[in-house]
Amino acid sequence: MKQEFLKNWDTQMKKGLLPLFVLQLLQTKECYGYEIIQELKSVFGIDVNEGTIYPLLIRLMKEGLLQHQWVEQASGIPRKYYTISTEGKAVYAEMKKNIELNIQNLK
Amino acid sequence: MKQEFLKNWDTQMKKGLLPLFVLQLLQTKECYGYEIIQELKSVFGIDVNEGTIYPLLIRLMKEGLLQHQWVEQASGIPRKYYTISTEGKAVYAEMKKNIELNIQNLK
DNA sequence: ACACAATACATTGTATAACGATGTATTAAA
DNA sequence: TTTAATACATCGTTATACAATGTATTGTGT
Numbered sequence: 674m675k676q677e678f679l680k681n682w683d684t685q686m687k688k689g690l691l692p693l694f695v696l697q698l699l700q701t702k703e704c705y706g707y708e709i710i711q712e713l714k715s716v717f718g719i720d721v722n723e724g725t726i727y728p729l730l731i732r733l734m735k736e737g738l739l740q741h742q743w744v745e746q747a748s749g750i751p752r753k754y755y756t757i758s759t760e761g762k763a764v765y766a767e768m769k770k771n772i773e774l775n776i777q778n779l780k
Numbered sequence: 781m782k783q784e785f786l787k788n789w790d791t792q793m794k795k796g797l798l799p800l801f802v803l804q805l806l807q808t809k810e811c812y813g814y815e816i817i818q819e820l821k822s823v824f825g826i827d828v829n830e831g832t833i834y835p836l837l838i839r840l841m842k843e844g845l846l847q848h849q850w851v852e853q854a855s856g857i858p859r860k861y862y863t864i865s866t867e868g869k870a871v872y873a874e875m876k877k878n879i880e881l882n883i884q885n886l887k
Numbered sequence: 888a889c890a891c892a893a894t895a896c897a898t899t900g901t902a903t904a905a906c907g908a909t910g911t912a913t914t915a916a917a
Numbered sequence: 918t919t920t921a922a923t924a925c926a927t928c929g930t931t932a933t934a935c936a937a938t939g940t941a942t943t944g945t946g947t
Contacts, residue, residue: 728897
């Protein structure tokens, strides 16, 4: 039943929801990029591409909503750990308020 | 406080929410395009451009989610009245279910 | 020993859809 | 008689997810 339409709609929804999910995730837990992809899958049940998440994290950094630090590993590639900033928390609250207002209108 | 970021986010959210709002609106009321813009403003409190709504209605038509008929007016330009199809109602229900699932995850 | 998958970062080209501007036409108001 | 409102529509720009690709390291299977 209109599977392609619904799949496309889902992609469009992500353009709005994804920053929200990432900001919330980082409020409960410090994460690195690759880990965020896995958390989004297990916690929110959504699949996100690497080509989506890395540019998104860079955008949120530029906006001052996140901070990050490189952490060397005993073995393997270093990880870039992200944390949410004070401003990030405020923006998250604003976004959440906005979206809940919109959803209220759905009957 | 990050007004530009939030405004941009709002635009991205619309890409997901707008079809949902239009489908719901047409479940309660038969509308023509220009009227939908006004209803979205008064009922949902969102501003939508003409350059957004007309292409959207055309897309929803192509998907078979809407039907339309031209209605001549006693005076002025004819109106294209839209109604939701059976398939449109089913797709709306699916979308609503999906979005509510997503919103539940917001803390 | 060697291929392959998983981890972990990132960039590039394509597609979708909202926005702003513009266009056509009709009617009412200043 | 010009401007605003109504009512349709299209076009170029922009933002962002996706798929593909790239680099590098480590673990696993044969």
